Amino acid sequence: MGLELPEILNISKQLNSTVKGKTINDVALGSRCASLVKLGMCNLDKRKDEIINGTINSAQAKGKWIFLEFNNDRLLLLGELIGKLLYHRNDSELPKNYHVLFEFDDNTSLSFQSSLYGFLEIVDPEQLKMHKYAGNIGISPHDKNFTWLYFKDVLSRNGNQPVKALLGLQSDISGLGNVYINDILYEVKLHPKKKAAELKKSEQNKLYKTIVEISMSAIELKGSTQEVDLFGKPGKYIRIMDKESTNKECKRCGTRIIKMNILGSSSYFCPNCQKI
Numbered sequence: 001m002g003l004e005l006p007e008i009l010n011i012s013k014q015l016n017s018t019v020k021g022k023t024i025n026d027v028a029l030g031s032r033c034a035s036l037v038k039l040g041m042c043n044l045d046k047r048k049d050e051i052i053n054g055t056i057n058s059a060q061a062k063g064k065w066i067f068l069e070f071n072n073d074r075l076l077l078l079g080e081l082i083g084k085l086l087y088h089r090n091d092s093e094l095p096k097n098y099h100v101l102f103e104f105d106d107n108t109s110l111s112f113q114s115s116l117y118g119f120l121e122i123v124d125p126e127q128l129k130m131h132k133y134a135g136n137i138g139i140s141p142h143d144k145n146f147t148w149l150y151f152k153d154v155l156s157r158n159g160n161q162p163v164k165a166l167l168g169l170q171s172d173i174s175g176l177g178n179v180y181i182n183d184i185l186y187e188v189k190l191h192p193k194k195k196a197a198e199l200k201k202s203e204q205n206k207l208y209k210t211i212v213e214i215s216m217s218a219i220e221l222k223g224s225t226q227e228v229d230l231f232g233k234p235g236k237y238i239r240i241m242d243k244e245s246t247n248k249e250c251k252r253c254g255t256r257i258i259k260m261n262i263l264g265s266s267s268y269f270c271p272n273c274q275k276i
């Protein structure tokens, strides 16, 4: 649940072929947007005028974030999105409910419907550097700089972190969230709470390889079947561990998969294969 690296890369590519070069006519905030403003995740209520009449220069994927750059130096940051970001060719395609609707000068538009939350913030380049999350995004697993040496350094700096938390450290490994982390930990047979410092050399190695393999495979498949792209089309990556897995037998050992809330989100794991 939530748009992670594979979905974000795909959507950013689609944004570059649909809305790049378009000028924003208006930004309409739906009534449910107030909750995002209250959470401090959206500043469009105060700053939307800064992008109205602005033209989109490019969309860049950064971990779990999309940076939309405007011709007036402003950036629209879309990050940690849980929900749907959709492109509409005309008014007849508009959803009934949306949190935000960005309307372009050619009658096309972009809507965001949140099913939990998401950041939608306008910043200038200086404010981006200071941004608590978007200002400090690390290397993603598909990047050529995400090397074994880099990963070993991340492990050594974060030995006290449970592996689930380590894989979600956006300043070090950007783009993975609970969806892909559950699958990676299952494949490597690691308990989500196992401390990074306690991994054997062979486990460190397998973890690195699996992070890259699962990320690359999901990127190629354009994200999870449970998320949709800019045109409402789901991805083709079938999750290994999700809520449907709970109480089902582990494909390796037959033990029943359990669900546990760990570090603020649901972990699904095999208590036999993934011992702490």
Ligand SMILES: [Zn+2]
Binding pocket: 250, 251, 252, 253, 254, 255, 270, 271, 272, 273, 274
């Ligand atoms: Zn098992």
